[in-house]
Amino acid sequence: MKKNVYSYSSCILETLPLRVQQSSFSSTFPGKRLGQAAWSSEGFGSHWVRSVSVDLNNDASLVIDIPDALCERDKVKFTVHTKTTLSSFQKPEFSVPRQHEEFIWLHDTIVETEEYAGLIIPPAPPKPDFEGPREKMHKLGEGESSMTKEEYAKMKQELEAEYLAVFKKTVQVHEVFLQRLSSHPIFRKDRNFQIFLEYDQDLSVRRKNAKEMFGGFFKNMVKSADEVLISGVKEVDEFFEQEKTFLLDYSSKIKDASAKAEKMTRSHKNVADDYNHISGALNSTAADNNTAFKKHLEKYAEVFEKLRKLEDRVASDQELKLTELLRYYTRDIQAAKDLLYRRARALADNENSNKALDKARLKGKDIAQAEENQKQCLQKFDKLSESGKKELTSFKARRVVAFRKNLIEMTELEIKHAKVRRLKCCVYHYMFTRQCSGSHGKPGNMREF
Amino acid sequence: PDEGDIFSEEGSYVRSDVHHTTNGLHSDEELDLFTGISLHRCTMTQSGDQFELNIAVTNPEKIGDGMNAYMSYKVSTQTTLPMFLNKMFSVRRRFSDFLGLYETISAKHSLLGCIIPPPPQKSVVGMTKVKVGKEDSSSAEFVEKRRAALERYLQRVVAHPSLLQDPDVREFLERDELPRAVNTQALSGPGLLKMINRASDAVNKMTIKMNESDNWFESKLQEVENEEQLLRRLHAAVDSLVNHRKELCSNTVVFSKSVAMLGSVEENSALSRALSQLAEVEDKMEQLHQQQAFSDFFILAELLADYVRLLGAVRYCFEQRMKVWQRLQEAQSTLQKKREAEAKLLWANKPEKLQQAKDDINEWESKVSQYERDFERVTCTVRKEVLRFEKEKARDFKQHIVKYLESLLHTQHRLVKCWEAFLPEAKAIA
Numbered sequence: 001m002k003k004n005v006y007s008y009s010s011c012i013l014e015t016l017p018l019r020v021q022q023s024s025f026s027s028t029f030p031g032k033r034l035g036q037a038a039w040s041s042e043g044f045g046s047h048w049v050r051s052v053s054v055d056l057n058n059d060a061s062l063v064i065d066i067p068d069a070l071c072e073r074d075k076v077k078f079t080v081h082t083k084t085t086l087s088s089f090q091k092p093e094f095s096v097p098r099q100h101e102e103f104i105w106l107h108d109t110i111v112e113t114e115e116y117a118g119l120i121i122p123p124a125p126p127k128p129d130f131e132g133p134r135e136k137m138h139k140l141g142e143g144e145s146s147m148t149k150e151e152y153a154k155m156k157q158e159l160e161a162e163y164l165a166v167f168k169k170t171v172q173v174h175e176v177f178l179q180r181l182s183s184h185p186i187f188r189k190d191r192n193f194q195i196f197l198e199y200d201q202d203l204s205v206r207r208k209n210a211k212e213m214f215g216g217f218f219k220n221m222v223k224s225a226d227e228v229l230i231s232g233v234k235e236v237d238e239f240f241e242q243e244k245t246f247l248l249d250y251s252s253k254i255k256d257a258s259a260k261a262e263k264m265t266r267s268h269k270n271v272a273d274d275y276n277h278i279s280g281a282l283n284s285t286a287a288d289n290n291t292a293f294k295k296h297l298e299k300y301a302e303v304f305e306k307l308r309k310l311e312d313r314v315a316s317d318q319e320l321k322l323t324e325l326l327r328y329y330t331r332d333i334q335a336a337k338d339l340l341y342r343r344a345r346a347l348a349d350n351e352n353s354n355k356a357l358d359k360a361r362l363k364g365k366d367i368a369q370a371e372e373n374q375k376q377c378l379q380k381f382d383k384l385s386e387s388g389k390k391e392l393t394s395f396k397a398r399r400v401v402a403f404r405k406n407l408i409e410m411t412e413l414e415i416k417h418a419k420v421r422r423l424k425c426c427v428y429h430y431m432f433t434r435q436c437s438g439s440h441g442k443p444g445n446m447r448e449f
Numbered sequence: 450p451d452e453g454d455i456f457s458e459e460g461s462y463v464r465s466d467v468h469h470t471t472n473g474l475h476s477d478e479e480l481d482l483f484t485g486i487s488l489h490r491c492t493m494t495q496s497g498d499q500f501e502l503n504i505a506v507t508n509p510e511k512i513g514d515g516m517n518a519y520m521s522y523k524v525s526t527q528t529t530l531p532m533f534l535n536k537m538f539s540v541r542r543r544f545s546d547f548l549g550l551y552e553t554i555s556a557k558h559s560l561l562g563c564i565i566p567p568p569p570q571k572s573v574v575g576m577t578k579v580k581v582g583k584e585d586s587s588s589a590e591f592v593e594k595r596r597a598a599l600e601r602y603l604q605r606v607v608a609h610p611s612l613l614q615d616p617d618v619r620e621f622l623e624r625d626e627l628p629r630a631v632n633t634q635a636l637s638g639p640g641l642l643k644m645i646n647r648a649s650d651a652v653n654k655m656t657i658k659m660n661e662s663d664n665w666f667e668s669k670l671q672e673v674e675n676e677e678q679l680l681r682r683l684h685a686a687v688d689s690l691v692n693h694r695k696e697l698c699s700n701t702v703v704f705s706k707s708v709a710m711l712g713s714v715e716e717n718s719a720l721s722r723a724l725s726q727l728a729e730v731e732d733k734m735e736q737l738h739q740q741q742a743f744s745d746f747f748i749l750a751e752l753l754a755d756y757v758r759l760l761g762a763v764r765y766c767f768e769q770r771m772k773v774w775q776r777l778q779e780a781q782s783t784l785q786k787k788r789e790a791e792a793k794l795l796w797a798n799k800p801e802k803l804q805q806a807k808d809d810i811n812e813w814e815s816k817v818s819q820y821e822r823d824f825e826r827v828t829c830t831v832r833k834e835v836l837r838f839e840k841e842k843a844r845d846f847k848q849h850i851v852k853y854l855e856s857l858l859h860t861q862h863r864l865v866k867c868w869e870a871f872l873p874e875a876k877a878i879a
Contacts, residue, residue: 246716253711260704267697274690281683288675293843300850307857400717404878407723411875414868422861429854432847 061085062182064197066175071167075099076128078174082197088189089198100127102196102203103174109192110181117342117380118387119187120395122180123331128170133163148287151280158276165316169324176328237385243392244340251333258326265323268315275308303428310421314414321410329399336395343388346381353377502528502607504622506600509592511579512543518580519543520592522599526622534623544571546627547599553617554606560773562830563612564766564838566605567758569598597747601755608841666828669835670767677760684753691750694742698735705731719878726874733867737860744856752849756842763838766831773827777820784813 061084068079081095107124110116136159144152178197181187196203235241279301286297353374360370508523525539551568559565575591603622607613621627705728712724791806 246714249714250711253707253714257704257707257711260700260707264697264700264704267693267700270693271690271697274686274693277686278683278690281679281686285676285679285683288672288679290672291839293839293846296843296846300846303850303854396717400720400878403720403723404875407727407875407878408872411868411872415865415872418861418864418868422858422865425854425858425861429851429858432851432854 059183062188064175064178064182066171066178069167069171071128071130071163076167076170078103078171080178080197088194091198094198094200096197096200098196098203100125100174103177105203106192106196107177110187110190111338113190116186117346118339118384118391119184120332120335120339120391122177122184122187123328123335125170125173125177126331128166130163130166133159133166136162148284150283154276154280169320173328239389239392240340240343240385247333247337247340251330251337254326254333255330258323258330261318261323261326265315265319268311268318272308272311272315275304275311279304279308299432306424307421310417310424314417317413317417318410321406321413325402325406329402332395332399336392339388339391343381343384346377346384350374350377350381500528500530502526502530502613504600504603504607506596506603509596516577516580519545520576520579520595522596524603524622532619538623540623540625542621542627544569544595544599545629546621547602549627549629550606550617550621554612554615557615557617558612559766559769560827561611562766562770562773562827562834563609564759564763564834565612566602566609567762568602569595570758594747594751597751598755601751665832666767666770670764673760673763673767677757677764680753680757680760684750684757687745687750687753691742691745694738694745698738698742701731701735701738705729705735717878723874723878726871730867730871734864737863737867741856741860744853744860748849748853748856752845756845759838759842763835766834770824770827770831773820773824777817777824780813780817780820784810784817787813 063083065081066078067081070077070079077097077099079095080098081093082089083093085092103125107121111121140152140155140159147155181190181193187193235244282297282301282304286294286301289297353370353376357367357370357374360367503526505525506522507525510521510523512519512521521541521543523539524542525537526533527537529536547568548571551565555565572591572595575588575595578588579592606618607622612618708724708731709728712721712728715721715724787806787809791803791810794802794806
C-alpha cells in the first residue's frame with residue numbers, strides 16, 4: 001500500500017520546483033514499526049518527529065501538520081493544516097500557506113512576550129538550506145557533455161533524491177516547531193499562534209527581514225552579555241545553580257558533537273559517491289569491451305551499485321537519527337539557556353529593586369513607588385523560578401527519552417544495514433566462486449557466517 | 450569452456466584462506482610463509498604436467514644508512530618443478546635486482562612477441578623517506594606497497610610459460626648473490642613509459658601496408674589503448690574511495706572523542722554511560738574503516754594500477770612486432786636493390802663484379818626468408834600472448850573482486866557484532 005504520494009510538478013534543471021506531499025495521517029500515526037517504515041520515504045520522517053520530541057500531537061483538540069510544501073528557487077511554501085475542536089478557532093479544519101519568515105516572526109513574537117519568560121520557547125526552525133544540492137546541480141550541468149546519457153540520468157535522479165531529502169528535513173523541522181507549540185498548555189492559547197494558523201492572508205512580515213538581521217545580531221550581543229551575567233550572579237537556589245553549570249557545559253559539548261557528526265556523515269556520503277563513480281567507470285569499460293570480459297565488468301558494476309545504495313542508506317539514517325538529533329537538541333539547549341538568562345535578568349532586576357528600595361528609604365523619598373517596584377520584581381522572579389523549574393525538569397526527561405529512542409533506532413538500523421551488506425557480499429561471493437573445482441566451491445572461511 | 454561465463458574457472462587454482470595482515474610475513478617457518486598467500490598456483494609445463502610453484506616476497510630489511518641505504522627483500526620459492534635445485538629456498542634481493550631482471554627478460558623476449566610484465570615503479574620520494582630513516586606510517590605503507598608490488602611482479606613473470614623457462618629467471622630465484630644491475634634508470638616507471646611512448650610514436654609515423662590478417666592487430670591495439678584509458682579512470686575513482694575512506698576514519702575518531710566528552714557531562718547516569726559506550730563503538734568503527742581502506746587500496750587500487758601498466762606492456766609488445774615487420778621490409782627493399790644492381794651489371798657487361806652481386810643476392814634472400822619466418826612467428830606469438838593475457842586478466846579481476854567481497858564481509862560481520870553489543874546499552878537508558 002503506497003502511503004505516500006510524492007509528486008513533482010516539474011523538475012527542470014534550472015528552477016527545480018518541487019512539491020512534496022505527505023499523507024495526512026503521518027504525523028498522528030503513533031509508534032510505527034521502524035523496520036517497515038525505514039524505507040518508505042515518509043516513514044522515517046514522521047518517525048523522526050516522534051523520536052525528537054515524543055509528546056506531540058497526542059491531543060486531538062488541536063492537531064497540526066504540514067502535509068504539503070512547494071519549493072520554487074529559494075522559497076519554500078509550507079501548507080499548514082490545522083484540525084481543531086477548540087471554539088477559539090473559526091473553523092474546525094483549515095489550511096494556510098506559510099513561508100519560513102513567517103515561522104520566524106511567530107517565534108520572535110513569542111520570545112518577546114513577557115508572560116512566557118518562564119517557559120522554554122521551542123527553538124525556531126533553521127532556514128531551508130538547499131545549497132548542497134544546488135551546488136551539485138551546477139556541477140551536473142557543467143559536466144553534462146563529459147558523461148554518457150545513462151550516467152547523466154542516474155546523477156540527475158540522485159540529485160533529485162538529495163533535494164527531496166533536504167526538503168523533507170526542512171518540512172519536518174518546521175512541523176515539529178508548530179507541534180511543540182500546539183502541545184504546550186500555554187503556547188497553544190497564544191493569540192499570534194492562532195493568527196499564524198488561521199489568517200489566510202499574507203502576514204506581511206517579510207519587511208522585517210532587514211530588521212530581523214539586525215535584531216538577530218543585537219540579540220547575539222545581548223546573549224553573550226547574558227552569559228557573563230548568569231555566571232556572575234550569585235545563585236541562591238541549588239536547583240538553578242546545578243542547571244546553570246550543567247547547561248553551560250552541555251551546550252558547548254553538544255554543539256561540538258553535532259558538528260563532528262555532520263562531518264562524519266558527509267564522509268559516508270563521499271564514500272557512497274565514490275562507489276557510484278566506480279560503478280559508472282566499470283560500466284563504461286564494459287560498454288567499450290568486445291570480449292568475454294564485458295559480462296564480468298557488468299557484473300562488477302552491479303556489485304558496486306549495490307554497495308553504493310547500502311552506503312547511502314547508512315549515511316542518511318545516521319544523519320537522521322544521530323546528526324539531526326544532536327542538531328535539534330543543540331537548539332533546544334539554547335532555548336533552555338535563554339530561560340536561565342531571563343531568570344538571571346529578573347534576579348538582577350530584583351536585587352536592583354531591593355537596593356533602590358533601601359536607597360529610597362534612606363532618602364525618605366518615593367518609598368511607595370520603590371516598594372511597588374520591588375514587589376513586582378520579586379513576583380516576576382518567583383513566577384519565573386517556579387515555571388522555569390517545571391520546564392527544565394520536563395526538558396530533562398524529554399531529552400533523555402529522545403536520546404534513548406534515537407540511539408536505539410540508529411543502532412537497529414546499523415545492524416540491519418550491516419546484515420544486509422554482509423548477506424549481499426556473501427551472495428555475490430558465492431556466485432563468483434561457486435564453480436571452483438571440487439571441495440573449494442564453498443570457501444572454508446564462509447562457515448563462520 | 451565458454452569464456453564468456455564469468456563463473457567458469459579455468460586452470461586449477463587451489464584456494465587457501467585469505468590473508469589479511471598488513472605487514473609482510475615474518476615467520477621463520479618456510480611452510481607458514483605460503484599458507485598466508487592468497488592462492489597457490491599450479492603451473493602447467495609445456496608437457497602438460499602440473500607442478501606447484503609459489504613465490505613470496507617478504508621481510509623487508511633496511512641495509513646501510515643514509516642516502517646509500519637500500520631495502521633488501523626476502524624472495525622465497527616453494528616448488529615441485531624438477532628444474533630447480535631444491536623444493537624450498539630463498540634469497541635476498543633489492544629493488545634494482547628486480548629492475549635488472551626486467552631488463553634482461555625484455556632484451557631477450559620482447560622481439561619474440563612476448564608480453565613482458567612491467568616492474569614496479571621507482572619512487573624517489575618514497576625511497577628517500579625510507580633512507581633518511583623516517584619511521585612513520587607513511588614510509589611503512591610505502592615499503593608494504595613496494596613489497597606487495599614486487600611479489601605480484603614475480604608471480605606474473607613465473608606465470609608466463611616461456612619466461613619461466615628462462616635461465617635468468619631461475620637464477621634470480623635461486624642464486625645466492627647476483628651481480629649488481631646497473632643502468633636500470635631508463636627502465637622503471639617514467640623511463641619505461643617514455644620508451645613505450647617513443648616506440649608508438651615511431652610506429653604511427655610509418656606508413657604501413659598490412660595484409661588482411663592484420664586487421665585483428667589494428668583493432669586489438671585500438672581496444673587495448675581504449676581500455677588503458679578507461680582503467681585509468683577507474684583507478685582514479687578507486688583512489689578517491691581510498692582517500693574518502695581515510696577521511697571517514699579521522700572524522701570518526703574525532704566524533705568519538707566528542708561523544709565521550711558529551712557523555713562525561715551528561716547528568717543522567719544511564720545516558721552518560723550509553724554515550725561513552727557509543728564513543729567506544731565509534732572507535733571500533735574507525736579501526737574497521739582503516740582495514741577497509743587498506744583493502745580498498747591493496748586489493749582494488751593496486752590491481753588497477755598494475756593493469757594500466759600491463760596494458761602499456763601489451764602496446765609495447767605490438768610495437769615490437771612492428772619493428773620485426775619493419776626489419777623485414779627493409780631487408781626486402783635491400784634485396785630489391787641488390788637485384789637491380791645485378792641487372793645493371795649484366796647490362797653494363799661487367800662480369801668481374803657479377804659474382805659479388807650474386808653473393809649479395811643470396812645473402813639477402815636468406816635474410817628475407819629468415820625475417821619472414823621471424824615475422825610469422827612473432828605474429829603467431831603475439832596473438833597467443835594476447836589471448837593468454839586476456840584470460841589472465843579476467844581471472845585476476847575476478848579473484849580480486851572475490852577478495853574484496855571477503856574483506857567487506859569480514860568488516861560487516863564485525864560491524865554487526867559491535868552494534869549488537871551496544872544495543873542493550875542504548876535500551877538501558879532510563
